[in-house]
Structure formats: C-alpha cells, structure tokens
Amino acid sequence: MSDNQTKEPKIKGGSFIIDNVDVNRIVTPEDFTEEHRMIGETVRDFIDGEVIPKDEELEKLNYELTVELLQKAGELGLLGADVPEMFGGIGLDKVSSTIITEYFSKSSGFALSFGAHVGIGTLPIVYFGTAEQKHKYLPDLASGAKIAAYCLTEPTSGSDALAAKTTARLSEDGEHYILNGSKLYITNAGFADIFIVYAKVQGEHFTAFIVEKEMEGFTIGPEEKKMGIKSSSTRPLFFEDVKVPKENVLGEIGKGHRIAFNILNIGRYKLAAGTVGASKESIELSAKYANTRKQFETPISSFPLIRKKLAEMNIITFVMESMVYRTAGLLDEALADIDYNHPDAGAHSANAISDYAIECSINKVFSSEGLDFIADEGVQIHGGYGYIQEYKIERIYRDSRINRIFEGTNEINRLLIPGTLVKKALKGEIALLQKAQGLQGELLQMVPAQEYEGVLGQEEHILDIVKKIFLLTGGFAVQKLGTSLEKEQETLSNLADILIDVFALESTLLRTKKQLTRVSEEKVLNMVEMTKVYAYEALQRAEAAAKETLTSLESGDLLRMQLSVLKKLTKLSPVDKVALKRSIAARVVTNERYTV
Template structure:
C-alpha cells in the first residue's frame, strides 16, 4: 500500500490503482482465515441453524465460545491482552464470511465490534487487562448500550444519568436503554449516561449488578436468532474505575465506535449478498417454467447480472476502505499506552467513508435480497427457503448504526467540516473549477479499455464540486438545514466512491490477468460507471433546480450537460454476458475464467 490518504479526498483527487487494497491482494494467511471462518460456519453453526433461530441463549453462547477458541473473536484485540492483534483485512474477512450464519453473525458482530472495541480503544490498562482476555475468547460476552426510548439518532439526548456517590467510590446509574443486541446473555455492557445530568459519558457495567434488570425480548421482523432486549437501571452502583474514557467525553467513544460499526455492517452485507446470489442462481437453474430453466429468461438474467455488479462494487469499496485503515494504523505501536486512542483517531479519519460504506451496503443488500426473493417467486415467501430470512434480516441494516438518513447528512457535512479545518482544499478546488467551467469544451474520444469510464469518474467529481461549491456559496452556515440538498450531495459522493473503487480494482485485475481474463470485471465496471453517472447527473439536476432558477439555472444546466457528455453503452448486451457467467458459475463471479 502507498502513502496515507486523507479521508474524503477521493472527491477532489484521483487515486492510482496500485494505491488501493482489493480482495485479489489477500495473502495466504488471509485466505486461510477465510477458510477457517467458512468451515466454522458450515460445519458448526449451520447444523444448529434451526435452534439458533428460535433464540437459544445457551447454544448461542456455546457457539460464540467455540468461535473464540478458533480466534474468531480476538482479531481486533491486541496480543498483549489475549487477542490476535490482526490487521483490519483479517477482521474484515472474518466478518464477511460469518454472514452466512444469519442472526448468529449479528451476535458475534455486536460482541467483537461495538461491544469490545470501546475497551480496546478507550480502556485504561487496568480495564483492558481485566476484560479483554475474556472478551477475546468468548468467556464473557459484550453488548453496546446507546439507544433510549426517546433518543435514537439524537444519541446525545440520552436521559440516563450517573451521579457520583457521596463516598466518591461509585457512579449511581438511573435510566433505561432500548434495542440492545446480545442483552439476554451478555456479561459486559458499555453504557452511556450523563454525569450530573449533563456530561455524556461511558461506563463498563457488569451483569448482575444490583438494580440492573432486563426487559422482555422484542418480537422482531427479522434477526430473530439474536437477543434484543431493553435494559433498566435503578440506582445501579458502578465502581468509579469503570468509567470509560473521560467524564463528558462519551461522545468521542460513541461516534468513533459507530464508525467501526458502520464499516463492519457493510462487511457483513458483502457476505450476505454473495450468499443470496448463490441461492438465487442455483434456484433459477433448477426451476423450470414452460419447460425451460428460468435462468434462461433474459429478465431473470438481468436480475442476476445487476445483483453481481452491485456486489462487485460493494466488495471493492469495503476492501478499499479496509486498506485505508491498515495504512493509517501501520505506524501505531500496540504496546504504547495511548495506542487505542491513536487507533480510534486513525480510523476516524475515514468516518465519511464508513458512512458511505454503510449506506451503499445496506441498500445494495436490500436490492439483492429483494431480487433474490423475486427470482424464487412464491417459494421465496416461504420460510423453508433461506432467501425469505435474508430478505427480512436485511431490512434492519438501514436503521442500525445510525439511519441511512442520518448518514446521508453526515457524509457531506463531514466533508465540509474537513474543508473548514483546512484538511482538504475542497473550496479552493470548487472555486477553481467554477472559473474553468464556462470555457470547458467537451470533445474527447476514447479508444482504450475503460478510458471513457475513467474520464466519467473524473467528470463526476467535477459535477459534484460544481454543485457542492454552489451549495456552500448559496447557503453558507445554513447548509445543514438544507437536508434534501445534502442528501443529493451524499448520493453523488456514494456513487463516485463506488464507481471509482470498482474501476481501480478492475484496472488492477487487468494488470495482473490481462484483458481477456478480466473481461467480466471490465463489463461490470462499464455498466456500473455509466449507470452511476446517469444517477449523478440526475442528482445534480435536482440540486441545481432547488438552488437556482431562471437564466442562472439554465446556465448551470448547460454546464452540467457539457460535463455529462458521453457515449451510449449497450448495457443490455453487457448484462447478458455477465449473467451468462453467473449462471454458469452458480455463484458470485468476478472473473471471466471461473
């Protein structure tokens, strides 16, 4: 991997393909980790699937400890505290391959991610020595407690309070938490409360503390095999040494951990998409209508092609982000006293990318799950077929870890904040572009492989800068109130990051395999980039029409039209080719040579 990249810089600079991590860069160790995880899921978890879906606490905990024995719970825990201290590629691979375990994957994900990482990043040495070894093995299970009945997206509006006892030895907690994953069997709870009713802070609370009780299991639409219960605190005495981080600095922990949660959620979506494609194409190859396998019908093929294309872009995006993390983390000494906070700060550099991953992944999985169910027809509505469960389970992802609406506001908002701090020359780039736009004359011709697609990604960034620059210029400090415009800017950034991630990955494939073997990836990239550009142009038109009118609007739309000039592509023909390979391979396919 190359030099460290500033978060959000992808909208103003172009990266070289050699700078990004792709799944094709995995080492032999990475592939062994993937195989170990797959074997655990298929050999240990799947045979117990029916019991797990009935919410069997004891079985879930038993299997989580089995995962701990294999090291699957300790990837992100430093070696000095009983974990494996692996790179983020390894923990991402584990998360992706656990996805086939359905709700059980969520139980593990909540434990290793938002449950354990607050202590990894922000715990004192004493807290780490006390809790992390057991969390790394599954001897104890963790849960994360942020949401309350009256505060979901507004996390800092929490009502739970913490008061220092008269003897100064305990914080006394009162309040409640809602929708807590793993609540039914967790031992360690990361709980947020306001000290003195004002200072938002985090605490490590242990199961069995007097006054700490659980409500009943929620009856959920999906993820039925995971425990989701409310918590109640009535004068719960938490030792002062269990304060996590500093008083009044709980938001730093909460928001940093949510970044990780968003990225890990996207990782799980990759695995779920791949499984859904496999289920759908195998069904389509065996299900006959009019004496013909339905996979031979072009409209079914189109669905399979679109599912595969979207998953390819998602996978490319997720591992590109993983590579950014590892590059940023490589110089941190894990034995340093402040290593956890340094790691959290490094990951926070890509908070914007984490939100992009979360939104794109959750919506791609919803699309893939919906199309997968549709391919199954009436059988997809029957619980005997797993695609029915995948469809129900997928819906929560657009709500988890901050709703997609909140994340859409965060994406451009974070970018503008970085620009205001001088971390990105965003406004300077936008101003320079405005000076060039009126004289811009399109007319390039493209002959080489993916040359036009490379140009389109570059033009998409210019379109974003044009629209984003106008938005900042028009609204100034009140831009945050223009949620519809912010959402459109976010959608443009999401499509740009996805398109560029897939484009760069495909270029690496061409360099390694040659164009013939990379033809499948080339076709997927061509389709996605052109369709993404269509969306970006539409988002830009809507935003411009919101901000301007009359002659000014006509001028801006004219400029947009020049920036958007491109050739037509036979996407139907390309998708037929893509579908043929997916149908032949009966799984998610990235290469022409299967």
C-alpha cells in the first residue's frame, strides 16, 4: 500500500451500504504476495504430508495424535500467526492467518481443533490479556506446548450467552475466585490445557477467566457423539469450587461481554475462511467425479444440469472468497496500530474489531449457507456414491452442517446485521438515516437507466439499485416501526439478506474491476461472467425480500406506491444466465477445480 493510501481514513464498518469504495482499498486473492503464497504452500504440504495420511486415526478421536500434529503445526509457526512476536508468535497479517485457516479446512475435524485453539482459544489472551498473562500463556499456546479451548455455551444459554448460570465469588482472603457451574459443547475439551471460561461474579457481573486444567474441582465430561466433525473433541465441563487466582481474570470484572462478542466476531470471519477451503475442495471432488462417471456412455460432466450445478458452486465460492479476503484486509487495517504491550490494548482491540461486527456476521451467514449448498450439490453430483463414507464429499456434507450453528446461529446473526447497523446510525457513526430520507424524493423522480458504460457498467448499476432497495425498505421499516423494529424478526431477516447481498456483490464487483485494471478482459472473462450472474440474482432476491417486507408493513394506496417505486427501481433488461453458467461450467469441467 502506498504512503498516500495509508494516510486515508479507515473504512468504517457498515459504511459500504452508503459509500462507494475505491477498488484500491480492498484486498483480494490476486493481491497475495510471494510470502502469502509460500504460507499457503507450507500449510498444504503439512496437511497433505502429515495430517491426511493419519485421517482415519484422527476420525477415531486419537487425542495424542491430534496434540502431536498441533505441536508439529506449532513448530512450523502455524499456531502463532495471530500471536505477536514479543509473546512467542510470528505476528503475521490477517490475510496470512486467513490463508492458513482456508487451507486447513481440507483436514476436516482436525481443522476445527486447530481453529478453536488459534482463534477463540488463544485470541482472548492476545487481545485482552495483561502483559503478565500474555508472557505466561502465549508462548506455550503459539508452540503447541499447551492447547486452548473456549467455554461460553451452557445447558441453558446458547445464543443468549449473557444468561449464563456459572458463577464466580471472591474468596474470603481475596486471592481467588471460586467457580461453580458447567459448560457444554466445548471444542478441544478432551486434551486442552488452558480454558477461557465465562462466569458471573456474584451471580451478576459477566466476566472472563483463564482456567488451567489442573485446577482442583475442574472436571471434564464424556465425548458427545456428533453428526460430523468427528475428529474434534466436544465435551462438557464442570466446575465445583474451582479456585482461580485473581490474576487470572481476563479483562475487567463485568466486561466479559466485550471479550465474548468480539472474539465471536473474529470467529465468524475465520469460520467463513474455512468454508472457502471446503467449498473449493467440494468443487474439485465433484468436477473430477463428473468427468470420470459415465451414464448413457457419456461423462455426466457433459450434461447441462450437472454443469449448472458446477457453475453455481463455483460462483458462490468466488463470492465467498471475495468477501472473506476483503474482510481480512479491513481487520488488518483496523488492528495495525494496536500496541499489545499497552495497558489499554484490550479496549483498543475491542473498538477495532467491533467496528466490523456487521461484516463478520455477513461473512458467517453467507459462507456457512454457501458451503451447505455446495456440499449438497456435490453429493447430488456423486449420486449414490455421495452417500457412502468412502467418498470425501459425504464427510464434507456432514461436517458443514454445524457451521450454521457455530459462533452464533445464522438466525441470531441475521438479527444482529441490521440491528447493529441501526445502532451505528443512531450513534451518528453512519449517515444511514439521512441517506434513506434523502432517497425518497430521488426515487420518485428516477428514470431507469438504459445504457451502461464499461465492461461491468450494468452490474455497477445493479449494486447501486440493491443499496437503494435496502435504504427504501429499511428506512420505511424504521419510520413505520420505530423501536419495535427489533421485535419484527421476519423484517430484520429480510433486511439482513439484502445487506448480505450488497456486501457480497460489492466485494465481487470490486475484485473483478480491480483485476480488470491489471490484465485484459479476456483473461478476466470468468470473473466477469460470475459477477454478472451474481449481480442479476442478487437483484432478484433483493426485490423479493423488499416486496415481502413492504407488504407486511403497509397496505392500500401507500403500499401500491411503494411497490411501484420498487418496480421502477428493478426494471432491467434480463440477463442470459443459462449461457453465462454454461460458459463458467465449461472452464470448471476442463480445469477440474475451482476456477477464477
């Protein structure tokens, strides 16, 4: 990035709905440096050489082997990517750690063991620990000498994390906090050494603690028998008068929610990175199978409906990848100035991460549902073989399902996306309401464009229209419902879906436009065609969501007027999606892999 660019103000989280972004302000996979590519090769070699050959043993939940492989990953520096060098890590940028997460996905449930350790297990200490806590725990976590777990969910509190029942009271001598309660579905519980545990001090003040496995009164329950991710450990935890030294309080008493929610934000975007890798593997498995499987003496890859599936799988993966690395770039910029030795590092980290809560939730929802679609279509392409465990696509299908539940269910995230945006607007952080109000007069006077400039001129116009659809629908919902909007979950969900498509389309469009500045249109043709398909389908979805929402909020003449404006907005010449998808599919079939 040039000196001029570094002086530009940071892009505000959520501002994509009202602002246009310069293509040079986003990070794309085409921007990867030689170091980034070398990191990817290191992970690929490790997974292919060390993990995949032991896959069968890992699926049997061999704790010793899992820890051994995590330690080998630590020797390669892969556990310390997000840990600053001063605390024993290698302090890579977020793009690098995203690449690592994406490439680890090929290792199935082992990727979850890795992700829980380096992400939600280690990052609370990186961002919110004291200098003493960081020096004590991070070197061992970065090397794999100690393994971490994150403990938030309880039998009676999942999405409503602040309803936790686990308690902590200060001992009479003031030296310890005494923990009592339980946690549920804890990844890495079977072999972890360090646990980030949330409890309520005096039954009221939600607080995070660093708990060590050896502490008396701390016990671990049996393994859960899961649908998927079978090579990862998932067990309950029990605390019976566990004495935790007061210096093991993480952050401030009563401020545990700041840690929990911001670590969940990071977890959401990292989850999305993992789904990108799994989606690419699904495409490769499916394309290769389709080329070798014959029916009616013809490879099934030549059948248009199979090709349509491969094209749609490829398009969604392209969109996912574009969003994930754009978000990695945003987080890199936001966290670039954090001094992890500073006493206020936790507050600064929380502010930086929370600013992109909307983008992190968008990544999580879109990518988890995208992988589910891709894995499902992969099984369908494999036919009966896709239902047999011998074929990897069967496991990807089972493993993918948990992603829509992990890190806050998709339903919760759909409520958070527009809810957080409205809160930022009310705080004056984003001029959302002003933009929505100013749109009313413009829409009544608007004449649909007929001609578009440039290769992606119509797609730029579509992005502008989808943003206007959100502002029209969201502005009307706020005006009509006021503070009761938060109770109208169907409306919030529809608004979330439009916002998701805005961010997804903009990320895809900007990536393709950026590449068009570097190479000829012919070399970017696949990206251009995928962008065209996604743009048109995003417009169709936004129109349907807006129509449903407006109809639920209004009736009579006012509704007819709103729907008339919506119809004028979405008036567009149709796109030949069949031809575009055939063109995209032909490249995927030829390459037998994900193709940009």
